[in-house]
Amino acid sequence: MDKTYTKGTLCVQAGWNPGNGEARVLPIYQSTTFKYETSEQMGRLFDLEEEGYFYTRLQNPTNDFVAAKICALEGGVAAMLTSSGQAANYYAIFNICEAGDHVVLSSTVYGGTFNLIAVTMKKMGISCTIVDPDSDVETLNAAFLPNTKCVVAETIANPALVVLDIEKFALVAHSHQVPLIVDNTFATPINCNPFIWGADIVTHSTTKYMDGHAMCVGGAIVDSGNFDWSLYPEKFPGLCSPDDSYHGVIYTERFGKKAYITKATVQLMRDLGSIQSPQNAFLLNIGLETLHLRVPRHCENALKTAHFLENHEKVAWVNYPGLESSKYYGLAQKYMPKGTCGVISFGLKGGREEAARMMDKLKLAAIVTHVADARTCVLHPASHTHRQMNEQQLKEAGVNPELIRFSVGIESVEDIIADLEQALEG
Ligand code: PLP
Numbered sequence: 283m284d285k286t287y288t289k290g291t292l293c294v295q296a297g298w299n300p301g302n303g304e305a306r307v308l309p310i311y312q313s314t315t316f317k318y319e320t321s322e323q324m325g326r327l328f329d330l331e332e333e334g335y336f337y338t339r340l341q342n343p344t345n346d347f348v349a350a351k352i353c354a355l356e357g358g359v360a361a362m363l364t365s366s367g368q369a370a371n372y373y374a375i376f377n378i379c380e381a382g383d384h385v386v387l388s389s390t391v392y393g394g395t396f397n398l399i400a401v402t403m404k405k406m407g408i409s410c411t412i413v414d415p416d417s418d419v420e421t422l423n424a425a426f427l428p429n430t431k432c433v434v435a436e437t438i439a440n441p442a443l444v445v446l447d448i449e450k451f452a453l454v455a456h457s458h459q460v461p462l463i464v465d466n467t468f469a470t471p472i473n474c475n476p477f478i479w480g481a482d483i484v485t486h487s488t489t490k491y492m493d494g495h496a497m498c499v500g501g502a503i504v505d506s507g508n509f510d511w512s513l514y515p516e517k518f519p520g521l522c523s524p525d526d527s528y529h530g531v532i533y534t535e536r537f538g539k540k541a542y543i544t545k546a547t548v549q550l551m552r553d554l555g556s557i558q559s560p561q562n563a564f565l566l567n568i569g570l571e572t573l574h575l576r577v578p579r580h581c582e583n584a585l586k587t588a589h590f591l592e593n594h595e596k597v598a599w600v601n602y603p604g605l606e607s608s609k610y611y612g613l614a615q616k617y618m619p620k621g622t623c624g625v626i627s628f629g630l631k632g633g634r635e636e637a638a639r640m641m642d643k644l645k646l647a648a649i650v651t652h653v654a655d656a657r658t659c660v661l662h663p664a665s666h667t668h669r670q671m672n673e674q675q676l677k678e679a680g681v682n683p684e685l686i687r688f689s690v691g692i693e694s695v696e697d698i699i700a701d702l703e704q705a706l707e708g
Contacts (some may be wrong), residue, residue, distance in 0.1 A: 286359055286420075289472060290574040297351030297567065304306065310564045311335075311343045326596060330528050330536065330548060340551045344560035348567045351414035352492070352502045355471035355570075356484050359507030360543035363563055367467060367487020369556035370501030371395050371596070372403075374463050374485050377546045378511075379431045379519055381407030386455075388415040388427045388435035389678040392487075393668040395465065396679065397435065412678065415444055426458045431517065432483075433460060437476055438468035438603065438623050440653065441663050441687040442680025445610035447604050448617060452480025456618040459517060461509040467491070468623040468654065472577040479617065482509040483542070485529035490654035491624075493569040494576055501544060521545055548567060576692055580624030583698060584690040588626050590699045596636075596706050598684075600628045624691070625653055629684040630706075636684050637662055644706035646697055647688065658698050659690035 287296070298308040316335040318324045335341055345363045353361035359643050364370040375385060387399050387410045400409050411425040415435055431454040435446050450466060455462040461482035469610060470491045476484050486492060488500040512534040515522035524530035528548065533541035533665040551557055558566075581604065588602035600607075603614035603622045614622050630636040641649055647658040651666055661667065662684040664676060676683060690698060 292351065292354045293472075294571050296354040297347040297349075298545055306593060308344060308347055308564060308567050310560050312560055313342075313609065315337045316485075319337070330531055330544075338560070339555045339557055339667045341547060342557065342560045342563070345558055346572070348563045349502060351567065352486065352488075352569055353504050354572075356466070356504040357471075357475050357477050357506070358484065358504035358519070360540040361504040362543050362547050363488070363502050363558040363566075365556040365558050365560050366499045367465075367485070367489055367501040368394055368398060369486040370487065371463075371465060371505050372398055373546050373550050373556070374483055375403070375408075375432060375434065375476060377550060378440065378461070378520065379403075379408050379541060380520065383408050384427045384430045385410040386422075386430055386433045387412050388433075388439070388446065388451075389413060389445045390415055390439035390680045391434065391436050391531040392440040392467075392664070393463065393671060393681075395436075396675075398668060405703055414678070415439070416453075419450065422454045423457075426460075430458060430460055432463050434463045434465075436465040436468065437474050439626075439680065440468055441625065441627050441661075441667075441685065443601050443603055443608075443610070443623075443625065443627055444490075444680055445617065445622070447613055448476050448479035448481055448568070452482075455482075456480070457660050459514050466613040468625060469618055470573060470577050470623075472574055473581070473618045473621050473623070474603070475584070477506040477508065478511065482506050487567075488566050489652075491574060491577060491580070494573065494654075494656055495565075495569055496559075496650075496652055496655040496657070497565050497569070500558045500566055502564055503543065505542045509542075511541060512553065520549075525549065540602065558588075578621060579625075579692045580654075580690060581621030583692065583695040584624045584626055586620075586695045587688070587690050587698055587702070591626065591628050594703075596631055597685045598629045598631045600626065601685075602626045623654070624689060626690060627685050628688065629682055629686065634662075634664070637684055638665075640705045640708075641686065643708045645704070646701040649695060653687065653689040656692050658693060658701075659689045661687045661689075663687055698705045 349361040464476040464481040487504040537544040603610040
């Protein structure tokens with residue numbers, strides 16, 4: 283696809299470019315396997331000497347066309363889909379970390395990501411140091427160890443809505459010769475391209491705005507191609523030394539800027555198998571076709587809703603990076619001048635009990651374990667998504683026990699506000 287196309291066009295048309303007489307709409311390659319004329323050719327695929335599809339646990343054309351669209355939107359060089367956002371973050375880290383390695387992790391990341399790294403990956407021998415994303419450079423530097431392999435953070439943290447100073451984090455990561463991995467789920471590539479600010483790898487829970495309709499769980503990993511792994515062969519042996527499971531292939535030598543995604547595909551997907559189903563990738567692609575229309579509407583509705591809440595007498599505080607009163611307004615203006623996201627967090631003067639009462643009275647906004655889709659929804663993280671965290675961890679994650687996470691949809695904003703108004707009054 284023409285590099286000069288802007289995001290609206292990429293959303294609609296990037297990825298699948300039909301040739302003469304081919305289907306206008308991206309086909310679903312509903313097949314586990316692919317046919318070859320000779321066993322020799324199939325052998326070359328297994329040796330990574332030739333590109334091609336052989337088994338959908340590793341790669342499927344439908345998925346790859348959709349990954350190519352996300353890659354174009356993020357401005358990367360290679361991308362892959364995964365079965366969930368969790369799998370995307372797991373693969374993004376595990377692709378360059380092994381037992382004995384260390385990760386620097388922003389304290390405000392989504393509870394599932396926090397648990398993945400601080401609890402589950404710890405059992406795999408990968409340790410982490412948790413840092414406050416607002417820390418100064420000196421404090422961040424102190425978190426690094428000789429065995430640190432990456433820094434992990436979110437553009438806009440779920441649900442604390444902390445905006446990451448991407449440039450600061452990238453500079454610090456690079457000064458320790460490691461990449462910055464940024465989960466860009468909440469901002470989406472419509473509002474922010476972390477690669478422009480120095481991030482090296484971007485991940486997504488495509489389950490959220492990208493799908494946009496709460497149809498399919500999915501994830502994506504995009505590589506900027508900017509981090510030169512071959513400069514640090516001792517730090518990244520998985521990419522820079524022979525892989526015996528592929529007759530000694532060295533990913534950086536054979537695949538250049540595509541080394542990272544190729545390794546994650548042919549090694550991690552092969553062994554761990556968290557591929558997105560082609561059926562889901564097809565639906566994700568339909569969601570992506572309207573991402574550029576939906577995201578601005580989410581942001582516009584969220585800003586109006588945040589203003590309404592800010593002026594309501596029963597509301598104790600509102601946190602939305604698009605509000606001038608937000609601590610993160612300046613960073614949001616720098617990294618996301620067109621808008622941040624559709625998610626607001628707020629607390630009521632009546633605290634946790636009043637939050638539950640108010641949420642039960644909402645009619646349009648539904649209580650669901652989800653966020654960032656077309657329909658307005660609401661959740662109480664301390665009771666739901668983050669309930670595995672203790673008080674201290676909640677505090678570090680920026681999750682006040684009374685915090686209500688309100689995900690503003692793309693309905694008519696008057697109706698969303700009226701729903702909140704009646705629930706707050708009751
Ligand atoms: N990253 C962020 C920022 C999220 O909000 C979530 C889920 O809420 C995830 C990752 C995990 O994604 P999934 O639920 O698709 O596994």
